[in-house]
Amino acid sequence: MTAYAESSLSSTAASAGPAAPGAGPTLRAPQAQDAAAIHQLIAECPPLDLNSVYVYLLLCEHFRRTCVVAERGGRVDGFISAYFLPEQPDVLFVWQVAVHERARGQRLAQAMLGHLKQRLASDRIRFLETTVSPDNQASRGLFKAMARRWQAPLQEQEFFQSTLFGRQAHDAEPLLRIGPFGAA
Template sequence: MIYGNSVLYDADALRRSAARSSVVRLRAPHASDGAAIWSLIQAQSSLDDNSLYCNLLQATHFAGTCALAEQDDRIVGWVSGYIPPKQPDTLFIWQVCVDPAAQGQGLGRKLVADILSRPDCRHVTMLECTITEDNEASWALFSSIARRLGAQLQQVEHFSRDDHFAGQHDSEFAVRIGPFDPESFTRLTGR
């Protein structure tokens, strides 16, 4: 029971509000970020686990196509990606992770834009990823990216639960966005 003028707040809403009040900085990762990236991903039960070693390799070998968001000296967002060897016009996004306290700021989209604006991606006109059917957050993110880029989004089942994951993981749908004009990346950073 509540007496007087007490007000109840959603704790996550308070954390998100506090997170918005400090500056978020986007940058390429360094080897020293590997453990913090791994910890951020581990804290999100909906994401597939990668090894710490995998995140170290992403933060070093693929630093040009990965990005993180820092706020108050803490990593609150991460996007890993790479350019497939036989597709120099394509950026494949491997994983997107945003701390719940930093959600609602468009960080996933801004991190993708940060990567696309780098010299490593100067020839990129296509964006690809895979998404499970029930991952509403990823569908919303990549649909938003396609809309903002003015590009078509295509999807097709790519890795099936039975044929590729031995029934241990939901099917992944290949998502392809593009072609788009590299000059349109700036449309990804606005609200």
């Protein structure tokens, strides 16, 4: 599930070092010190499901290689949490994509996804998967744009029905799958 509305970030977003005023964001792996700021970011990005700070601490420690923080001016403007499926190590599952309101309209989500895919290139990712509720048009647009950019097919199938969320009012979460990448 993702939350943002994007539209124009330079493809040369920095990947290391502090950002100069007016420069693009720094895209990097998260650290434990980022967990509270990530928690706050998610809280400010409805309709994303807010998890405990502890969950974000675990993501920053155990899954830092497959997660991305976008930072500008010492503030966390974006975050992606992702992980490899344990029984399908060529599938990267994107759990949450968040872009703060102050950073929207800069294609930050696209830059973070591209950065993550490039950083994990040696893992030979064949597919990227995520779930997106049917009414989340911004997220659907993001993943359609990435499929076009990566010249890979995008498929959708049923995954988590709304009834699986118990008493919690939650939309269904269909699975979107991009790939296979690089037919080689």
